[in-house]
Amino acid sequence: MIVTLIVAAEISWWIVLGLGLSARYLLRWRRTSTLLLLGLPAVDLALYALTVLDLRGGATASWTHALAASYAGFSVGYGPSLVAWADRHFLHRFAGGPKPLRSPVYGPERTAHEWRIAQRTVVSAVITLTLITLLVPLSAGSAHFGTFAPWYWRLGIAAVVNVIVAGCFSIWPKEAPAGVTVVDGRVVEQPAPAEESQQRASQDKVS
Template sequence: MIVALIAACEIGFWVLLAAGLACRYVFRMPRLGLALLLCEPLLEVVLLVATALDLKHGAEPDWTHGLAALYIGYTVGHGHRTVKWLDGHAAHRLGGAPRPVGPPRYGTARARHETRVWLGTLTGAAVATVLLQLAVWYVDDASRTGTLESWRYAAWRAAGIHGLVALAYWIWPKKAPAGASREHGAEERESARR
């Protein structure tokens, strides 16, 4: 049941996102579009409540409950950035706005960008850990919560690996090609404004 609900929430995320962006830029109904986009967090609340009810009714804590916590954590950590990125592209393609500036490609600007993305992963891992710990306390039976505890380690392993990738951009920054020095300076200034 939980896996089907996670899939439904993921599909619902994209459906609400597409509907919200279509209302904003195709149908010129920005308030309705904003309302639809603001409904996105409700999907995570539904998943959280359903997972808690599943555990309350005696379901054995398993990988599906851990996956639900990671999904909610990922959405908290990266959902806003995903919506903002897609909104910028929809505004460009459908609303006539200028093309959104992509992430910087070189030097410390790229390293700062990758660090900000990693902070989203760190936030997601922290949220998942809190939810998993609450589930452990809720079940209150150490013999049944091993699976939930293993998902905490999975969340922090992913955050650690992503942190190493972000750190690599600081240690070995990619250098701009010789002809791209002017473009690189513009990227640095744009990144500093974000």
């Protein structure tokens, strides 16, 4: 049952996001769009509430209940960035907005990007573990800490690894290869050799 609820929550989350962005950029209903996007956390809360009710109803606590809690934690940590990512692509695809920039790959911008990922991972882990811990008192005795123990060290390791990776980029920033033009940590696309020849020829004609 819980797995079905998780799948339904995932589908619902993306449907609500799609409706919110469609209302904003296709229908120009900005207020409606804001209300829909603000409703995204309600999907996570509903899933968590149903998880608690399932346990209180006598279901045997298992990894699926922890997974439902981790879904809510992931949405808190990564949800805003996912919404921003979808917003940029929807704006570009349907409303004539600029092409979304790729993530930076070099220099201090890449380091800052890695720290943002680490921050989101840590927030997700903290929220998830808090919600998992709360399942025990909220489940009226149906859940025990031992059932969810593996989640503590797994999420802890994931958070620590992300922080270590970000720290490594701080100590050893990734530099661009020689001859590559980089702006704000992103590689600037260079014209192909044929295009360069045409550009030079046209410039010679003008001069």
